[in-house]
Amino acid sequence: MWIIVLFFAIGILLGRLLRAHSSLIRLADQLAMVSILFLLFVLGLSVGLNQEALAHFGTLGLQAAILTSGAIIGSVAAVQLLSLSTRRKR
Template sequence: MIPVLLLMTIGLIIGYVLRNKIKFILISNKATTLIIYMLLFLLGIGVGLNKTIVSNMTNIGLQAILITFGAVLGSLIFAYITYKLFFIQKNEK
């Protein structure tokens, strides 16, 4: 955990120092996107190599769809409630 926090802190400091360098920001954004794609690809390989996950893919897929549906529905409901409570001006009489 210490190496992760140390690397994050070093990255934060470097980012702060170079925050006004447009060329660095553009390169950093492209590198971040490329690294995320690489991580997703490697994650897919790891999942594909796991026999337990592959054999239970239909069950896991159904659970993932249900969890996703519930999360989206819950977010919409609470966003609507928040909008009604805090962003709609009430008519004062």
């Protein structure tokens, strides 16, 4: 757990030190998006390879699908709102 907090703190520190370089900001944004897409791909691959998960996929129920959809929609909305607020400050 501490390694995650440490990497996050180092990222914040480097971000503060290098924020004057707009090309680095764009690169960091692009790398973050590629990393998130890669993690989602690997997660999907892991679920797809798990025979037990696939066998029970139909029994997960409507509630699980609604909760998952709500989490995804909420996350996307939060990112969009934060993105808009940070663009206004620049």
